[in-house]
Amino acid sequence: MAPGPPAASRERVRESVNWLENRDRTLNSVSTEAVMEYRSGEQRVKARERIVAARPGLLRIEALSPLGVAAVVAAHGSELEVYTAGNDTLVRAPATAEALGRFARIPMAPSSAVALLMGLPPPGTQLSLHPIFAVRDNDFTLIGYPADNGTEREFGFGGGELRMVRERGRDRHIRYEVRYSDYRNIGALMFPYRVEADFPATSSSINLRYERPIVDVAVSPSLFVLKAGPKTRELRLRDTDGAPLAPTS
Numbered sequence: 595m596a597p598g599p600p601a602a603s604r605e606r607v608r609e610s611v612n613w614l615e616n617r618d619r620t621l622n623s624v625s626t627e628a629v630m631e632y633r634s635g636e637q638r639v640k641a642r643e644r645i646v647a648a649r650p651g652l653l654r655i656e657a658l659s660p661l662g663v664a665a666v667v668a669a670h671g672s673e674l675e676v677y678t679a680g681n682d683t684l685v686r687a688p689a690t691a692e693a694l695g696r697f698a699r700i701p702m703a704p705s706s707a708v709a710l711l712m713g714l715p716p717p718g719t720q721l722s723l724h725p726i727f728a729v730r731d732n733d734f735t736l737i738g739y740p741a742d743n744g745t746e747r748e749f750g751f752g753g754g755e756l757r758m759v760r761e762r763g764r765d766r767h768i769r770y771e772v773r774y775s776d777y778r779n780i781g782a783l784m785f786p787y788r789v790e791a792d793f794p795a796t797s798s799s800i801n802l803r804y805e806r807p808i809v810d811v812a813v814s815p816s817l818f819v820l821k822a823g824p825k826t827r828e829l830r831l832r833d834t835d836g837a838p839l840a841p842t843s
Contacts, residue, residue: 599729599730599731599736600729600730601728601729601730602728602729602730602735602736602737603730606728606730606735607725607728607735607737609754610735610737610749610751611721611725611737613751613754613755613756614714614715614721614749614756615721617713617714617756617783618714618715618721620783620810621712621713621714621783621809621810622648622649622810623646623647623648623649623712623809623810623811623813624645624646624647624711624712624785624807624808624809624811625644625645625646625647625807625808625811625813626644626645626804626805626806626807626808627642627643627644627645627658627804627805627806628642628643628644628645628802628803628804628805629641629642629643629802629803629805630642630643630699630800630801630802631800631801631802632699632798632799632800632801633798633799633800634699634796634797634798634799635797639699641657641658642657642658643655643656643657643658643802644656644658644663645711645802646811646813646817646818647707647708647711647712648708648813648818649705649708649709649712649714650705650708650717651669651670651671651689651703651704651705651708652669652670652704652708652813652815652817652818653667653668653669653694653698653704653707653708653711653818654666654667654668654669654817654818655667655668655698662679663679664678664679664680665677665678665679665680666820667694667697667698668817668818668819668820669689669694669704669818670689670815670818670819671689672688672689673686673687673688673689674686674687674688674689674690674693674694674697674704675687675819675820676697676820677820677826681827682823682825682826682827683826683827683828683829684820684822684826684827684828684829685697685828685829685830685831686828686829686830686831687830687831687832688831688832689703689704690703691703691706693831694707695793695796695798699798699800700791700800701793701795701796701798702770705717710759710772710789710791711789711802712809713756713774713785713786713789715747715749715759716741716747716759716761718741718742718743719739719741719747720739720740720741720742721739723739723740725737725738725739726738726739726740726746733752733753734750734751734752734757735750735751735752736748736749736750736751736758737749737750737751741761744764745761745762745763745764745769746761746762747759747760747761748760748761748762755774755777755784755786756774756786757773757774757775758771758772758773758774759771759772760772767794768794769793769794769795770791770792770793770794771791771792772789772790772791772792773789773790773791774786774788774789775787775788775790776788780807780808780809782809782810783809785804785807785809786804787803787804787805787807788801788802788803788804789801789802789804790802
């Protein structure tokens, strides 16, 4: 049997985890325009977006067109709202991974999506515990930690920065893998301008190229609550026992 990768030194692990913990303590929000590329089977979508994300689970994604904002997806608390300008329709749904995947192409709970858009550990990662494993391959260090939902989170570090986050379910299958690259100094800290995510369960991927991200901007909670106009058609969708989202009124 071929030997496995060598164990990472205690010093290297501590340095990597300190980097992640410091970022987790200091980074609270990001606002940026981005070029989004989505793939699922034969479907290919490329669009410009404006993204505002604030911890723990506030998210607003605007799909931009030459004429302005074509659609808005906003998450706050347990609610997800979607406004489509073309038909002046506002849809409200539970803020689940299924709904965010359907409307924003990110099949994750909003709090996890917010963390991963900013290069932070997903909620529930138990960094205070001893790592499950820590291995190295030259400059790359891979460290595994348990999460409070029974899954396992793997963090890959290279060049002193977070390069990858991966989650495995109880069955050891990969739920998602997010990769970070093109780190740039934006004044307050180094920030990745490229985020690439794969979701095996939905056979989909999304790539984001950020443009001029601004971190820790003051954002009002009202930004993440969409209001209907006088002629807006409103729909409420439900998600019961894993059933597909469907109109209830």
